[in-house]
Each structure stands twice: as C-alpha cells, then as structure tokens.
Amino acid sequence: MILIREATEADNEALQQLNREAPMRGNLTIRVERIPDFFAINRRIGPFKTMVAETGGRIAGVLTIARHPAVLEGKVQEIGVIRDIKIHPDFRGSTALFRLLYTFLQYALNQKWNILYATALKGNARVISLMGGRAGLPSLVPAGHFIQFNFFPKRRYKGTTRYQIITEEPSDDLLAFFNAWYSRYKFGPVISAESLHDSVVLSAWKNNVRHASIVLQDVSNFRQNVVEDWSFTTGLVIRLWQFFHMFLPLPLPPRKGKPLRCLYVRYFAATEGTACALASLMTRARKMAWDGRYTFLSAGLHYRDPLLKIFRKHPSIPARLYAFILSLEDNNASARCISGDILFNDFTLI
Numbered sequence: 607m608i609l610i611r612e613a614t615e616a617d618n619e620a621l622q623q624l625n626r627e628a629p630m631r632g633n634l635t636i637r638v639e640r641i642p643d644f645f646a647i648n649r650r651i652g653p654f655k656t657m658v659a660e661t662g663g664r665i666a667g668v669l670t671i672a673r674h675p676a677v678l679e680g681k682v683q684e685i686g687v688i689r690d691i692k693i694h695p696d697f698r699g700s701t702a703l704f705r706l707l708y709t710f711l712q713y714a715l716n717q718k719w720n721i722l723y724a725t726a727l728k729g730n731a732r733v734i735s736l737m738g739g740r741a742g743l744p745s746l747v748p749a750g751h752f753i754q755f756n757f758f759p760k761r762r763y764k765g766t767t768r769y770q771i772i773t774e775e776p777s778d779d780l781l782a783f784f785n786a787w788y789s790r791y792k793f794g795p796v797i798s799a800e801s802l803h804d805s806v807v808l809s810a811w812k813n814n815v816r817h818a819s820i821v822l823q824d825v826s827n828f829r830q831n832v833v834e835d836w837s838f839t840t841g842l843v844i845r846l847w848q849f850f851h852m853f854l855p856l857p858l859p860p861r862k863g864k865p866l867r868c869l870y871v872r873y874f875a876a877t878e879g880t881a882c883a884l885a886s887l888m889t890r891a892r893k894m895a896w897d898g899r900y901t902f903l904s905a906g907l908h909y910r911d912p913l914l915k916i917f918r919k920h921p922s923i924p925a926r927l928y929a930f931i932l933s934l935e936d937n938n939a940s941a942r943c944i945s946g947d948i949l950f951n952d953f954t955l956i
Contacts, residue, residue, distance in 0.1 A: 608666060608702055610709050613656040618644050620665045621658070628692045630727050632925045634756075634860065635835040646828040648672055651687060651955060657709055659693075659702035666697035669706040671713065671722075677794035678721070678944070685793065686714050688724035689955075691733050703733070704741045711743070715934060721941070722932040723793060725752070725951060727925070737930045746930035747938050749945035750909050754953055755922040756868070756902040759857040763893035766886045769810035769817065776802045780809075783816060787875035791908075791950040797873065805872065808890060810883035818876040818883035822869055822891055824898075825954045830865040840923060858901050869895045870954045871905035874913070885916050892920065906953040927951065 613621065621644040629637040640647060648654040654672035658665050670690040675682050688710065693703050714722055724746065726733040739745030765771070774780055776799040788794030795801065802821060809819040836844060847859040860866055871891060876884045888905075895903040906927065907914055929949055933940035 608659050608661045608700065608705055610657055610659055610705050613645075613658045613668065615645070617658060617665065621668055624665055624668060624692050624694055627694050629834050631730065632727050633837045633840045633923055634833060634866075634925065636866075637832040637834050639830040639832055639865070640828065641830060643828065647825075647955060648689065650828075651689075654689075655713065656690065657706055659697070659706055661697070661700075661702075665694070666700065667693040667702040667706055669703075669710060671710045673717075673719075675796045676723075677789055677796065678792060680789050682796055683721070684719065685721040685723055686717070686719040688722060691724070691726065691730075703736060704743070707736060707743055720933055720935045721944075722746075722934070724930045724932075725927050726930070727927055734928060744932060745938070746932045747941040747945045749929040749931050749941075749949055752906045752908050752927040752929065752949070752951050752953075753914070754904060754906040754925040754927060755917050755920070756904050756925070757888075757892055757895070757920045757922045759896035759900055759903060760889065760892035761855055761896050763890060766810075766889075769812050769883050769886050771886065771890050772809055772811060774807045774809050774819070776807070780807065780816075780819065783819060784821075784873055784875045788873075788950060790948070792944045792947045794950045795873065795952060801873075806894075808887050810886050812883070816877075817880040818887055819874070820871050820884070820887045820891060821873040822894065823872045823954055824869055824900075826865070826867070829954075831868060832865050833860045833862050835862065836860070843923070857896060858899055860901055866902060867898075867900045868902045868904045869898060869900045871903065872952065872954050874905070876913070881913060881916050884913065885919065888916065888920060904953060906951055908949045908951070910948045 625638050629635050651672040652674045656670040659667040668690050672687045673684055674687045676685050737746040781797050784797040806822040810817050851859050892903050931941040931944050
C-alpha cells in the first residue's frame with residue numbers, strides 16, 4: 607500500500623538516493639545531487655511543502671510545491687510551483703505519481719492558489735503524459751518550451767569598444783532595471799538584493815547609461831549535476847572534445863560519473879533596442895567561465911523570447927524543458943491566456 611506523507615529532514619538521505627535512481631534524461635542524462643541538503647534549493651524559492659510516496663519502508667516518489675511571487679499582467683502574484691517530480695524506477699507502473707499529484711491539487715485548492723506552474727524535461731514522458739489530464743487529473747495547459755543553452759566557455763576575449771563592461775553591486779537603480787525588464791514576462795521574477803546574493807552582476811554601459819545586465823551564479827554548493835549518459839549525437843561531440851582536450855587548450859569536457867561545473871546566467875535584462883549590449887556581456891561571461899574552469903555557461907530562454915537570436919549565436923549543447931500551467935478558478939482560461947505569451951524560468955532552481 608502506498609502512503610502519502612509530508613517529508614521531514616530525516617528523509618534527506620533517502621531523497622538523495624531517489625535522485626540518484628531517477629536521473630533527468632535528455633541530450634545529457636543528468637543525475638541531480640543535492641549534497642548536503644535535499645531541501646536547500648526549495649528554500650530559495652519560498653515556503654514549500656514536500657510530500658513523499660512511501661511503501662514498505664521505501665520512498666517510491668517525491669513531489670514539492672512551493673509558494674513563489676511572480677509577475678503576471680504586470681502585477682506580483684503568488685503562484686504554486688510544482689517541483690521535484692521524481693518516481694523510483696521500481697514504482698513507475700504504480701499509482702505513486704498520480705497520488706502525489708492528486709494530493710497537491712487538493713493542497714493548492716485549500717491554499718486558494720489559482721495558478722500552478724510546472725516544468726518537465728523532454729525525456730520525462732511519464733510526467734508529461736499525466737500533465738495532459740490522464741488518470742482523472744485536470745489537464746494542464748502546455749505553454750511551449752524553454753531552451754537551456756549549455757554554452758562552451760571562450761578562451762580568448764578581445765573586449766568591446768562599443769560598451770564599458772563593469773561589475774556592479776546591488777542598488778535600487780539596478781533592481782529597478784531588472785524588474786522593469788521582467789514585467790514583460792509571464793512568471794517574471796521579483797528581483798531583490800537578496801536575489802543577487804552570492805552572484806556576479808555584469809553590466810554594459812555607454813554614455814553613462816546602463817544598456818544591459820546579466821547575473822552569474824555558481825550553485826554547486828547546494829546542487830550538483832552529475833553526468834550519467836548522453837545521446838548518440840552529443841556523445842560524438844563529447845568524445846571528440848575529450849580527445850582534443852588532451853593536447854589543446856579546451857574547456858573541461860563532461861565525463862560520465864563526474865559533476866559538471868556550470869556557471870549560470872540566472873537573470874538578464876536589456877534596454878529596448880540595445881540587445882547587442884547583451885551579446886557583449888554573454889561573450890564576457892563565456893570568458894569568465896573559461897577562467898573559472900567551468901564546463902559550461904548555462905542559460906535558459908522561452909522559445910518565443912526575442913533574445914533567442916542573441917543566445918543562439920554562441921556554440922552550445924541545448925536541452926529542452928516543457929512548461930505547463932493550470933488555473934483552478936476559471937477552468938484554465940487564465941492558463942490559456944498565459945500560455946500564449948513569453949515565460950520566464952529560473953534554471954538555477956531546476
């Protein structure tokens with residue numbers, strides 16, 4: 607019999623083991639480690655509840671829902687973010703996932719949350735199928751996909767004469783710059799000084815005007831991406847990379863069983879008509895990834911984001927993340943409206 611209960615700190619090691627047994631599959635199959643604390647990443651989002659499916663003393667699955675402030679229609683609202691959807695391979699044919707999703711639907715209704723938001727990697731077909739309304743669950747509205755770019759670090763950087771690239775500390779002016787930019791997104795973040803803690807902010811200035819900024823962050827102190835496998839095409843690239851790395855100055859290549867060293871572009875913003883300033887910042891960030899001996903500089907954008915043309919200019923190994931929305935109060939009318947717009951997703955929190 608499968609029992610659904612709230613997770614406790616005592617479940618930390620069992621949940622770590624579940625992560626090892628249920629990797630995220632894609633061009634790179636990644637096992638997400640959360641050493642030393644499984645729950646630390648959820649605390650970064652907001653108040654959360656983690657539930658586990660347990661049977662015979664074993665944890666068969668886990669799911670988290672977190673309350674998160676996000677920008678919708680230019681206003682800050684509380685939404686429910688569905689996370690940590692993991693089912694142990696031994697229980698994938700069971701009702702564990704259905705029971706977890708149903709439990710959280712009831713919880714969201716009791717909390718009077720209207721909007722629920724979830725993402726799933728392309729390879730997580732079981733989760734995607736249930737999000738389509740199977741097994742008696744309400745249908746979540748597909749909201750397109752995000753492209754996660756894993757950019758190759760850049761050894762040489764000539765700089766730019768068009769903009770002055772500087773490192774900034776958090777300020778009211780900087781926070782206003784980011785929040786004005788993200789007001790145009792659905793699920794845009796609400797940036798505060800705390801949001802920029804343990805980060806590096808790069809900005810492109812010209813004539814005493816800030817034209818673009820990016821926030822870089824290393825999250826390896828609470829999340830580690832361990833490579834388990836890769837697709838055939840990606841494997842060809844990586845094997846060549848590993849070979850030439852032995853005698854050429856190339857970034858550290860991925861290796862199976864080893865954590866990836868990733869530097870994340872957590873936030874980005876640009877003034878209207880000066881997206882080229884963002885391109886200069888991305889080139890500088892790739893150089894910083896090289897200097898820090900990272901394997902990738904990672905950034906994610908919605909497939910409708912007009913800034914994609916800037917990010918696609920840089921060589922990368924892409925991954926795809928699908929988005930789903932449910933609005934409980936109006937039979938998904940709000941969800942369908944949101945799904946037609948440009949969404950934001952914080953890739954440091956996956």
